[in-house]
Amino acid sequence: MALREQWRARTVEHVWLRPGDWYHPAVDALTEALTSDGSLAPAAHRLGEMRGSTGVGIAEALDDFAVLFEVVGTEPPLESVRALCEGWAAALENAPVRASCIDPESGLPTVDYLSVRLAETYGAARRHAHHAFVTHALLLVDVAVGDNHPWRRAARSAAMGRALAAALPQGHPMAALGGGAFAILVARDWDLGGTVTRLREEVNEHATELAIGELLRQPPRIWIEPLPETHDRAVDLLEHLRR
Template sequence: MLPVHAREQWRSASAASVWLRPDDWYHPAVDAVLEALLAGADPVPAAGRLGEVRSECGVGIGESIDDLACLYRSLRLEGPSLDVVRALCDGWAAAQDAVPVNAQCVDPETGLPTVEYLRVRLAETYGVAARRGERAGDRHALLVVDVAVGMRDPWARIARSAVVGQALVQSYGDGQPMASLGEGVFLLLVERDAELGTRATALRDRLTSHARRLGVETLVRQPPRVWVESLPPTHARLVELLSHLAR
């Protein structure tokens, strides 16, 4: 019989740190993962089912991975292993594939705004600068993050996207114009100020430590590449730059 206290330890750890809506945390799928770990059985099949359930309930992949990590910490276990993370991501992605595609402003893999939304914000930045009689690059710049390691497995891309998306939000907060360009490249529209370089360095360190904490450091370039890119003088040149950065 599943020890109730073990489930509640997991729930409490998750609710206190990563879970956004405590009331929707429980599903019978969590018991299956917990039972497998407590019995010393293979948790991979149960992790795949948990990923499906989380996706179907609208939980982002980043939140799902963090929740799984909370389980292992609550049981004082090392992990989760890459095989378990992979199963969770595969299940999550399979459920996403079954959902009709709708226009939205948030990318479910990263939890970040979509690149289309970022393009709108960039166009607005150029428009505001023009009305002020300035260049867009006078007050703003692009912060480019490249964590690519040449992998092709969909689950690995999903896990990497989630880890980087979380680190970006933790570093810059909700509402910051940023998005994934694909293939491990992420882009932020940032203000030019005295803290720009310091924050870029802190972001690189956060990316490294966050990936290590979740056990997916092999999916992220070590160290991540983070650099400041000046905004081109015209919006047309910006479009060319984005195409180049997206490879």
């Protein structure tokens, strides 16, 4: 009970977004397994499944999980991290399909959302007698390492969602393309090189924090993809890049 309350207090202060929905009996199962030196994997899987079924993103679930081990002063075993992600992924696969502009694994916008933002960019350029393919480009990031296991995909997406959010201003147009690939709409300005550098640093940092460096391409593959002349062709490009 004491461990659970310490965990809750710290996670609500630093990680958890909605304090009222944090507790579930799966929390008790995990703390009991941890204090009894039993296998953590079954309890971690159950907790991940519960988090996924209630709409908690994988990044928030992993952050909350890490807080428990901060409280006890140790690192979460990779086996338990994998079990948590597998449970979360299983819940997602069993959930009803709903249209959304947010990718649940990474917490980033979807390709459809980025297509809308591209339409705004092309429209603004046209109104100012500019060309979007001159003023903007797509910054593409590929961290795939060829393993499509659901838990690995979820952990990788969570790390990338956090890295991109940390490297770029809130609301910056971007999207998860699937399969470890991501696209960001960027201006062709003096700071483009700095954006690439910040992004690479954030990817490496978050991979280290989540102890999943082996799940990401190291170093990440990052390149500039020129925009086509029209919005329709830009949408076709995104569809081609989608995995």
